[in-house]
Every structure is written in structure tokens, then in C-alpha cells.
Amino acid sequence: SQNLVSVEQFSNQDVMAYLKLAQAFKNGKTVQLSQPTFAMNLFFENSTRTHTSFEMAERRLGLQVIPFDPKTSSVTKGESLLDTLKTIQAIGVNLAVIRHPRDRYYQPLLEAGFDMSLINAGDGSGQHPSQSLLDMLTIYEEFGHFDGLKIAIVGDLAHSRVARSNMALLTQLGAKVYFGGPKEWYGRDFEAYGEYQTMDQLVATMDVMMLLRVQHERLSQVNNQAFDASAYHQQYGLTAERAARMPKQAIIMHPAPVNRGVELASDLVEAPQSRIFQQMTNGVYIRMAMVASVLAHQGLISATQVEV
Numbered sequence: 001s002q003n004l005v006s007v008e009q010f011s012n013q014d015v016m017a018y019l020k021l022a023q024a025f026k027n028g029k030t031v032q033l034s035q036p037t038f039a040m041n042l043f044f045e046n047s048t049r050t051h052t053s054f055e056m057a058e059r060r061l062g063l064q065v066i067p068f069d070p071k072t073s074s075v076t077k078g079e080s081l082l083d084t085l086k087t088i089q090a091i092g093v094n095l096a097v098i099r100h101p102r103d104r105y106y107q108p109l110l111e112a113g114f115d116m117s118l119i120n121a122g123d124g125s126g127q128h129p130s131q132s133l134l135d136m137l138t139i140y141e142e143f144g145h146f147d148g149l150k151i152a153i154v155g156d157l158a159h160s161r162v163a164r165s166n167m168a169l170l171t172q173l174g175a176k177v178y179f180g181g182p183k184e185w186y187g188r189d190f191e192a193y194g195e196y197q198t199m200d201q202l203v204a205t206m207d208v209m210m211l212l213r214v215q216h217e218r219l220s221q222v223n224n225q226a227f228d229a230s231a232y233h234q235q236y237g238l239t240a241e242r243a244a245r246m247p248k249q250a251i252i253m254h255p256a257p258v259n260r261g262v263e264l265a266s267d268l269v270e271a272p273q274s275r276i277f278q279q280m281t282n283g284v285y286i287r288m289a290m291v292a293s294v295l296a297h298q299g300l301i302s303a304t305q306v307e308v
């Protein structure tokens with residue numbers, strides 16, 4: 001596709017093609033751009049991993065990255081996202097990577113129809129397709145398949161674009177998804193994808209414990225003030241004691257940033273079962289695969305270079 005905005009776009013065959021292309025980049029594959037190509041990363045929500053790894057991916061592919069800071073842009077004068085995008089296209093940007101707090105912010109952009117490519121780097125509590133694909137790569141590297149794997153997604157489900165993207169893609173790929181964390185965050189959307197279990201039930205049987213950050217920036221003021229980190233850790237966290245009861249093959253994942261000592265014990269971030277830093281490294285290669293694919297769609301990279 002020319003634009004990558006949601007995991008709903010991906011067939012299983014597409015996912016495997018992105019994973020294989022990412023693995024090829026990880027093994028040193030390079031590509032040749034047919035002309036000078038320009039990327040702009042428009043982050044209207046804060047980010048360390050996604051922003052940095054998209055820029056790393058773009059630079060490794062040979063793109064030139066034009067800086068954009070919403071705080072010093074004409075967005076502060078009331079310019080809309082649509083007009084901002086029309087502007088940067090007119091100036092010659094070929095790829096816009098966008099993170100925005102509004103769910104489905106990309107819909108009017110897709111309807112407007114751009115010649116440049118759009119990649120969604122996270123929309124509110126909606127979708128986070130590049131995170132989802134890097135998570136798939138990490139799981140695939142570990143187990144070599146998805147079929148029948150038991151994967152728990154635990155924590156702040158209600159506000160999580162990572163949960164929404166991953167539950168859909170993992171189910172589609174044949175994994176069995178379970179949920180944990182505060183029951184009030186396990187709504188009807190999630191029931192359709194998997195059952196709720198307590199942390200003690202989950203740690204005993206899961207292949208993957210995927211923890212999610214409590215997103216204080218999306219909690220109401222009342223809920224935020226009432227939040228007790230220590231009580232959360234005891235009831236819903238991956239404590240050291242619970243981690244010791246995980247099966248031998250099981251791994252710990254977290255999209256990060258991590259609230260150390262809340263959703264998981266601090267020492268577990270660097271524990272042998274943790275794949276948290278591998279996820280970040282894989283993020284660069286997955287984003288190279290995504291960027292190369294959309295550029296191939298525009299003819300800026302020949303199609304044969306992204307075939308695997």
C-alpha cells in the first residue's frame with residue numbers, strides 16, 4: 001500500500017512479507033533510491049522510540065529527513081493537520097510519518113488523497129501498526145511461528161493502541177490472546193478477542209507476557225489521583241515472584257516506556273526473559289521495511305528491491 005495506517009490493512013501474507021524484509025535489513029540488506037527522497041516525522045504526541053527509530057530507518061534507507069516541531073510550526077496559528085500535510089507535500093516531502101492524539105486522525109487525510117505516503121506512528125487509543133509489526137517480529141524470532149502461542153496482554157487496555165493493534169493481528173495470525181489487569185479496563189472490544197485471567201493464572205501458562213504502561217496522560221484527573229502504584233504492582237504487576245513461575249520458554253515484552261516497579265518489577269526489564277530492548281532494535285528494521293514498501297509503491301524504490 002501507499003499508506004500504512006492500521007493493522008486492519010494487513011493480511012497474514014503482508015505481515016510475513018514485512019517480517020522477512022525487516023529480517024533482510026537486519027542481515028545487512030541495502031536499497032537504492034531512484035531519486036532524492038524526503039521524509040518528515042510529524043509527532044503531535046511525545047515519543048522516544050517510535051520517533052527515533054523512524055528517523056534511523058529513514059536515514060539508513062538513504063532518505064533526507066526534514067525536521068518538524070509542532071510547537072514552532074504554523075499549527076500554533078491554527079493551521080489544520082490537513083493543510084499542514086498539503087503544505088509539506090507542495091514543498092516536496094515524499095513520506096509523512098504522523099503521531100497524533102486524535103483517534104483515526106488519518107481518515108480525512110486518506111479521503112483527501114495524497115501523492116506522498118502516510119504512515120501512522122500512533123493515533124490516540126486507536127492503532128500503532130509499526131509497534132505491532134515489531135512485536136510480531138520479536139515473537140517470530142523467538143518461536144518461529146504464531147500458531148497456538150498463548151499471549152497475554154496485560155494492563156491499561158482501555159487506552160492502549162498497542163493492545164488494539166496486537167490483539168487483532170495476533171488472533172489473525174493464529175495465536176490465542178488472553179487479557180489481564182484492572183477488570184474495568186477489559187471492555188466489550190476485548191472480550192471478542194480473548195478471556196480475562198488473573199495475573200497468577202496468566203503467568204503459569206503464557207508463552208508471552210506483554211505488559212502495557214499505565215497511561216497517566218489519558219487517565220481522568222480523579223482516577224490519576226486515586227492511582228496507587230504499589231497496590232497496582234501487587235495485584236496486576238509482573239512481580240519477581242510471579243516471573244519465577246513463568247514457563248521456561250516464556251518471554252516478557254513491553255512496548256515501553258516502562259513504569260518500573262508498576263506494571264513490572266524494575267529488575268525484570270533487563271532479565272534474561274525480557275525482550276524489551278530487542279523490541280526496540282527490531283523497531284528500526286520493521287520501520288525500514290514499512291518505509292521501503294511505501295516508497296516502492298510510489299516507484300521511489302524498484303519493486304524488486306522489496307521482494308523477499
Ligand code: CP
Pocket residue numbers: 046047048049050051131255256257
Ligand atoms: N513504544 C512506543 O511507542 O514508544 P514511544 O512513545 O517512546 O515512541
